[in-house]
Amino acid sequence: MTDLALLGRAAITGKILLLSGLHIGAGKDVIEIGGIDNPVIKHPHTQEPYIPGSSIKGRLRFLLEWAFDKIRQDGQPWGANERSENATADEADPILRIFGSPIGKEVWKGGPTRLLVRDAMLDGEWRQHATDRGLPLTEEKTEVVIDRIAGKAHDRIGPRQTERVPAGAKFDLDLVFRVYDTGDGGARDEECLNWLLAGLSLLEQDALGGSGSRGYGRVRFEGLQYRDLDGKQHAIDNRFRVERFDPHQAPRLVTLKAA
Template identity: 40%
Template sequence: MSEQNNPKLNSKIFIEGTIKALTGLHIGGNSIGMAIGGADKVVVRNPLTNEPYIPGSSLRGKMRSLLERARGDEKHNPTEGGFSLKEGKLEASAGVNSESLLGKLFGVSADKNNGQPTRLMVRDAHLTTASKKQLENAPNTDMPMTEVKTEVNIDRITSAANPRQFERVPAGAEFHFELVLTLLEGDDESQFLNLIREGLELVQNDSLGGHGSRGYGEVEFSIEKLQERTMQHYKTGEAAADVINKHQELFKNLLPEIASVGA
């Protein structure tokens, strides 16, 4: 019983690559302290370097939301999971079934559905060195490393114009991302990797951050590194093993070198 509830750690898989903004990207930050004349809605920034970044929670939350939505009400997809319905209403606090694939991948709070530890860690994505240098030297940015987009909301009754300004990371900026998948004894590696692949592709065909319906947040993922470190590696001090060839077919749509060959 104890072993079933607390399975041993088997390995960790590290997925690394770049997120390229194809359109302006806005993930909201703290507007407190903005000077007069600044943007109404600012992006989140590293408080030490003042560089814009993509919080891991934003990417992880979008992946989970789209994967749940793709499966619909979990009552009809008990194995894979989905969003929770109670008396015909979406119950956001309930989360998915802890025994479903989505419940196991993203975790379920300990006080709901018996709980489930998360298997997917999504780190904050920071600007690549090349992209940082490009944005620092860009002559036409409105704020440090970002642009300001002015939009006008028209009152349908009075026709009065209400301008608003949004800070965005410009199209073309690239961020380095890293996902860490924890595999426990008994886990099906291919099932969880396929869910991650599906989640990334869904985000690519949706949007990341705010105001996606107005063209913001179109992104492209490129996986550059896929490595696995087993418990044996940890015990002996060995480095992680490269497993990108093993999963090449699964991630083919997210590997730029394979996509270019196919073209």
């Protein structure tokens, strides 16, 4: 295995602003007459909606796999099921470095997952704003199936109710990026960190959660702050938005240590 030395942990914090309603489903164990068909996931104690870290990380991985042309024909995540004795994996692979590798340790020599994504909880100020005005923290959206011939709602398929977090809601973003020296002083992990930041720009252009093709889940990142390995804070609110994602050359958005 490549010799690994942990250099430290960088962090990205900020806000996730919803520009359209967000639906991240929780599943439903019971069917209620007149109830919500598709509820959103909520914290078990507060019953407030939140965005699971797994949803953010999964969407970023999906978008970056496409950006790096790492899409498998079987639909599995990049690197999945590569456990045979003849399998190999590039230790510099940005997808496997950033998001982790399902490959067995006998094949993958690039070290632990770099990216940790915390659950994004409701922004306290926005929650208080909604509470003070008596506004609900979620909304119900009615959807129907259209009869292609009649051009109206289908007679035999009733409307369905989907729960969403409304546009305007804010959540706290908290990402941690572990940086390792793999014989290069952390240079490759610095490149991966910058590609990850560019991935936030891709997410703004796409959607988070379900039904993105129907207008759900449009988000914007605000007030982004980067903490380098020296603990110094840097504002990167607009710098991460790249016009063109280059899989061959990482953008120079942040450095591991202040110059």
